[in-house]
Amino acid sequence: MRFLVLAHPGDDTAMRVRARLVSRYPSEQVKFVTSEELVYAPHWSHRLGDARPITELTLADKTILPSHDLGVVFNRLRYVSVPHFELAKEDDRNFAVMEMYALLLSWLASLPCPVINVASTRGLGAQEHSQAEWLLLAIRAGLPIQGYAFSSDPRAFRSSGFLPYWREASYDEDGNWALKEVSPILVGRHPTFYLEPTENIRQEVLVVGGQAIGELASRFSGELHRLAKLSGCELLKVVFTPIGTGGPKGGGSDIQSKDNRHWQVSKVTAFPQVREQNAIEAIVDLLESRQSS
Amino acid sequence: MILLMGIPSEQPLRMVIEAAESHRIPYVLFNQRESQFADLYLEITNGKVVGTLRIHEVDWPLSSFTGVYARMMDYHDLPENQPRGRSSPDLENIQKSFLLHEMLFEWLEITPCRVMNRNSAMTSNLSKPYQAQWITRVGFQTPTTIITNDPDEVRDFLRKHRRVVFKSISSVRSIVRFLSDIKIKDLEKVRYLPTQFQEFIPGTNIRVHIVGEQAFATEINTEALDYRYAGRDDLDVNMTPFELPMEIKERCIALSKLLNLPLCGIDLKRTPEGEYYCFEVNPSPGYSYYQVNTGQDIAAAIVHYLSQPIQEVSVGISKSPGSESI
Numbered sequence A: 001m002r003f004l005v006l007a008h009p010g011d012d013t014a015m016r017v018r019a020r021l022v023s024r025y026p027s028e029q030v031k032f033v034t035s036e037e038l039v040y041a042p043h044w045s046h047r048l049g050d051a052r053p054i055t056e057l058t059l060a061d062k063t064i065l066p067s068h069d070l071g072v073v074f075n076r077l078r079y080v081s082v083p084h085f086e087l088a089k090e091d092d093r094n095f096a097v098m099e100m101y102a103l104l105l106s107w108l109a110s111l112p113c114p115v116i117n118v119a120s121t122r123g124l125g126a127q128e129h130s131q132a133e134w135l136l137l138a139i140r141a142g143l144p145i146q147g148y149a150f151s152s153d154p155r156a157f158r159s160s161g162f163l164p165y166w167r168e169a170s171y172d173e174d175g176n177w178a179l180k181e182v183s184p185i186l187v188g189r190h191p192t193f194y195l196e197p198t199e200n201i202r203q204e205v206l207v208v209g210g211q212a213i214g215e216l217a218s219r220f221s222g223e224l225h226r227l228a229k230l231s232g233c234e235l236l237k238v239v240f241t242p243i244g245t246g247g248p249k250g251g252g253s254d255i256q257s258k259d260n261r262h263w264q265v266s267k268v269t270a271f272p273q274v275r276e277q278n279a280i281e282a283i284v285d286l287l288e289s290r291q292s293s
Numbered sequence B: 001m002i003l004l005m006g007i008p009s010e011q012p013l014r015m016v017i018e019a020a021e022s023h024r025i026p027y028v029l030f031n032q033r034e035s036q037f038a039d040l041y042l043e044i045t046n047g048k049v050v051g052t053l054r055i056h057e058v059d060w061p062l063s064s065f066t067g068v069y070a071r072m073m074d075y076h077d078l079p080e081n082q083p084r085g086r087s088s089p090d091l092e093n094i095q096k097s098f099l100l101h102e103m104l105f106e107w108l109e110i111t112p113c114r115v116m117n118r119n120s121a122m123t124s125n126l127s128k129p130y131q132a133q134w135i136t137r138v139g140f141q142t143p144t145t146i147i148t149n150d151p152d153e154v155r156d157f158l159r160k161h162r163r164v165v166f167k168s169i170s171s172v173r174s175i176v177r178f179l180s181d182i183k184i185k186d187l188e189k190v191r192y193l194p195t196q197f198q199e200f201i202p203g204t205n206i207r208v209h210i211v212g213e214q215a216f217a218t219e220i221n222t223e224a225l226d227y228r229y230a231g232r233d234d235l236d237v238n239m240t241p242f243e244l245p246m247e248i249k250e251r252c253i254a255l256s257k258l259l260n261l262p263l264c265g266i267d268l269k270r271t272p273e274g275e276y277y278c279f280e281v282n283p284s285p286g287y288s289y290y291q292v293n294t295g296q297d298i299a300a301a302i303v304h305y306l307s308q309p310i311q312e313v314s315v316g317i318s319k320s321p322g323s324e325s326i
Helices: A012-024 A035-040 A090-110 A131-141 A221-231 A277-290 B011-022 B032-037 B091-110 B119-126 B128-138 B151-161 B184-191 B227-233 B246-258 B287-294 B298-306
Strands: A003-007 A030-034 A043-048 A054-058 A064-066 A072-075 A148-151 A163-171 A177-181 A192-195 A203-208 A211-213 A235-242 A263-269 B002-006 B027-031 B038-045 B048-055 B058-061 B067-071 B114-116 B145-148 B164-167 B195-199 B204-211 B214-222 B237-242 B263-270 B276-282
Touching: A003 A012, A003 A035, A012 A030, A012 A277, A030 A035, A035 A090, A043 A090, A043 B128, A054 A090, A072 A277, A090 B119, A090 B128, A131 A148, A131 A221, A131 A263, A131 B038, A131 B091, A203 A221, A203 A277, A211 A221, A211 A277, A221 A235, B002 B011, B011 B027, B011 B067, B011 B287, B011 B298, B027 B032, B027 B048, B032 B038, B032 B091, B038 B091, B048 B091, B067 B298, B091 B119, B114 B298, B119 B128, B119 B276, B128 B145, B128 B246, B128 B276, B145 B151, B151 B164, B151 B184, B151 B195, B204 B246, B204 B287, B204 B298, B214 B227, B214 B246, B214 B287, B214 B298, B237 B287, B246 B263, B246 B276, B287 B298
Parallel strands: A003 A030, A003 A072, B002 B027, B002 B067, B067 B114
Antiparallel strands: A043 A054, A043 B145, A054 A064, A148 A192, A148 B038, A163 A177, A163 A192, A203 A211, A203 A235, A235 A263, B038 B048, B048 B058, B145 B195, B164 B195, B204 B214, B204 B263, B214 B237, B263 B276
């Protein structure tokens, strides 16, 4: 089996990648497996000892996943659900989730083939970093960043020059907490995030292996590649927003642009939703190039 | 100046506080039970991380801390965030508590000062077999293990190894039990959830606490299979300080560095033949239990380690095992 795609049901990006792979390769060489199929697999045998771990995994459709004969894995798993424990006591259900998560983490980490979106202590299928961490990684990579601050009580501390935001009880499309801009007169004592003001425009760059796709890709090519290396992620979406006209900012390369916008990193995600055909092609090309021989 | 975070009545933190006081190491205490009297300001701009921690109206610049001992409980479980009788907790206070704790953890990941321990490193313990793969990298042996949902595999494993124990795969604490303790028909239950079975390794338990470059080894003698629960079986536990062979000590220190856990409790077993097996690395060890029983001054080692000047004044991201560069 050359390509194994692991994803949650409804993961549009994973399904598009699978469809593209199937258009290029015989269907028996491409397998799409959902998280639930892994949880319901009737035969799991994960052995560890002195030698390299060996796993025998048979799915409910009788497919045997040959852990030592896979070309490459595209891993889009993020969490575990255990539907067959839905009616169990909460403690038992939580225990089941933790146990399956632990097994999947160990299995993915033990695979001898390349795994795009490596499983680690930071996440099952994405290197989960906080906003502060991503911004610092961007700084280390040489990218300019949107200023970011937090105050648990703006009466005690507030950021001058930055705009206030409250965290919403919902997620954005990348699965991160959403922020809502609020009027400074409403802030009061509510815990508040502050962001450097930007224009209401954004540019996204997708980093796929050594490639960067997007209007700002060539301008920040070296820095984006460095960011991917520093974060240990082969798939990244970097969102840039402009601060408008003004002098160059410190901490990044010269970013004077034709329209005088100074672009800076406002968000990074290691779990991007990808729909554009050229981007899907780039992911497939990456998987092809990384297959173990 | 070092920062101590958690609940000060809890023995591990209390002993660190006492050690800081007796060794005259200045410290600031963030008491989780009083987090409503604390505030945090954190800013990232122009390539720098700056911030202030305010506790009971006293401001501490985050840059003033050389080290942090963080032994915090989940903010959900704090009594202040729980209902009291018929009174619901204040939702505003709960939200503040949630964000304050989250941002403190975020700061701990990016601060250049020494931290015992960063969350991203502690999560290696979420999966024992995952951690075992790291343990073998430093040259330790680990018990032969199978994680399976197939009863036939379990029977086959039992035939090969004769004495087999079973335990949780994740960090959820479980009591280690011999497989023979359960009825054979209960083996069918593994079909619902893969379970971890290991060959039983006979020998003497040794717990090694690593604090930076120091190793404190404790030999534990007991008849109990799981010495942590010896009392339940009315069995005694006897602990004594133990001098590790240099090679094993170096492996333990290497393991703590590999896992980015400058404070950890490593569970070893020495067989009658003198071989050492490693079972687990505990990222938030209850070292105080061992200190009380042996007199090993682990708390002092902690405060001295944390009070060392920061050598690298650069912002960075803590390295977590598995997140290696491309």
